[in-house]
Amino acid sequence: MDDIDHGLLRYYPAADGARLAYRVHHCGMRDAPALVMVHGVASNSTRFSELSDQMRLRGTWDLLRPDLRGHGASMRRGTLSRELWCRDLLALLDAEGHERAVFLGHSLGAQVIMDLAVAHPARVRGLILVDPVFPGALRGMLGLVRRLAPVNRLVIALLAAAQRLGIGRRRFPYRDLAALDARTRERLRRNEAEHIGRLYMNPRADLRYLPLRNYLQDLREVVRPVPDPCRIRVPVLVLRSAGASVSDRDAVAAQIIRFPLGQEVAIDADHWLLTERPVEARHAIEHWCEQLIGETPPSPV
Secondary structure (H helix, E strand, O other): OOOOOOOOEEEEEOOOOOEEEEEEEOOOOOOOOEEEEEOOOOOOHHHHHHHHHHOHHHHOOEEEEEOOOOOHHHOOOOOOOHHHHHHHHHHHHHHHOOOOEEEEEEOHHHHHHHHHHHHOHHHEEEEEEEOOOOHHHEOHHHHHHHHOHHHHHHHHHHHHHHHHOOOOOOOOOOOOHHHHHHHHHHHHHOOOOOOHHHHHOOHHHHOOOOOHHHHHHHHHHHOOOOOOHHHOOOOEEEEEEOOOOOEOHHHHHHHHOOOOOEEEEEEOOOOOHHHHOHHHHHHHHHHHHHHHHOOOOOOOO
16 A cells, blocks of 8 residues: 555554554654553544644654554454454554553544553553544534444344455555645635535545444444543643534543542534644643653743
């Protein structure tokens, strides 16, 4: 698969032998801390291309951006789950020689790293949750997906049977989410964009880039229960969109305050902070990471 010039794709072996893709920036410092960025539904590592390129952490941190199994250049047609993605993230740390890392996740990615922090706390230095999804708070399209979860599981099983018969083997192009963000911001500046949720939660567009079974498994996983925040005993930064339309804001706020070592930053956006408010989100992430490991941020220019 051709790279799209957002950092060269590398590959690492998962525990089951799968060959999975990621992008990495090495700062060149020995024993540098690592930040692993985990994307959400129907996404890939280019979700964080702009963030990675512009972070001042590049000088002192290693930045890792995997394509989760079943997405982008880690395309696999098989069973996907948050537990499997967690095992893949541990394999990535091992391949890169990091005992532990700070993990950043958006939406479904935030759920994956919450699972990781509960199951493997020794490998997790801290969590940055960008608009984490709490299934009980979902509304709108994802609320409907949650209510129809039994139907979704049935369709997934039927698609799995079809795949075993050799049906559905076409190749999928790699989606450039950084370019999508740039186009969306231009439309927003011109007041031409429709509600951003309809641009970024569009099954017809998403299914151009991954198989239907993979997409439905993403949706199945995003509406599954998540760990009780009280069980997560590492420092947590929650970046929350103040105007989020995919979840009930009061219900989400009630979950966020349950993190024992949590800190919340609310930013005026919907559910795509890195698209809508990239500078504010980046500054919050940088400041929290520097505080976490005792770095002194540079003085403002």
